[in-house]
Amino acid sequence: KPIKITLRPFKLCDVDDFMGWAGDNLVTQYCRWDTYTSRDDALDFLNQVIGSHPWYRAICVSDRPIGSIYVMPGIGKDQRRGEIGYAISAKYWGRGISTEAVKMATSCVFKELKCLERVEGLVFAENEASQRVLEKAGFLREGLLRKYFFVKGMSRDIVVYSM
Numbered sequence: 001k002p003i004k005i006t007l008r009p010f011k012l013c014d015v016d017d018f019m020g021w022a023g024d025n026l027v028t029q030y031c032r033w034d035t036y037t038s039r040d041d042a043l044d045f046l047n048q049v050i051g052s053h054p055w056y057r058a059i060c061v062s063d064r065p066i067g068s069i070y071v072m073p074g075i076g077k078d079q080r081r082g083e084i085g086y087a088i089s090a091k092y093w094g095r096g097i098s099t100e101a102v103k104m105a106t107s108c109v110f111k112e113l114k115c116l117e118r119v120e121g122l123v124f125a126e127n128e129a130s131q132r133v134l135e136k137a138g139f140l141r142e143g144l145l146r147k148y149f150f151v152k153g154m155s156r157d158i159v160v161y162s163m
Helices: 012-022 041-051 076-080 097-112 130-137
Strands: 006-009 056-061 063-072 081-088 119-125 140-152 154-162
Touching: 006 097, 012 041, 012 056, 012 063, 012 081, 056 097, 063 076, 063 097, 076 081, 081 097, 097 119, 097 130, 119 130, 119 140, 130 140, 130 154
Parallel strands: 081 119
Antiparallel strands: 006 056, 056 063, 063 081, 119 154, 140 154
């Protein structure tokens, strides 16, 4: 049976749910940010995001966050291009939730962020599950960028997807 999800802005009271995935090395291994080990650091992050990020949402089941998804528009002349990123709790992997969240997010951001013409996903080459998420959500694979990001002490190849 499919799990019904919703997307909503984060609240500070979501911090413990946020720590459930953001504090899990299994989840963050493919993220460009480090695993959260401190509840205070997570609270600071949520406070900053809630106040300033143009489009950052909680992926919720029964209004409880199980993950996050964002689209970050570029700056200046690059504002027509946004980058999508997402992470969900490992216990929800393989159920189509990320794909559904990406579809919901892209549908919203093209309406809400009027300047956007393109949303792109930059995925670690070895993260095949995330590549499948974007493909199932209707993104097109554009190519491989070798040694594109330096993350967690090493250069990483990135596969670029766009919608």
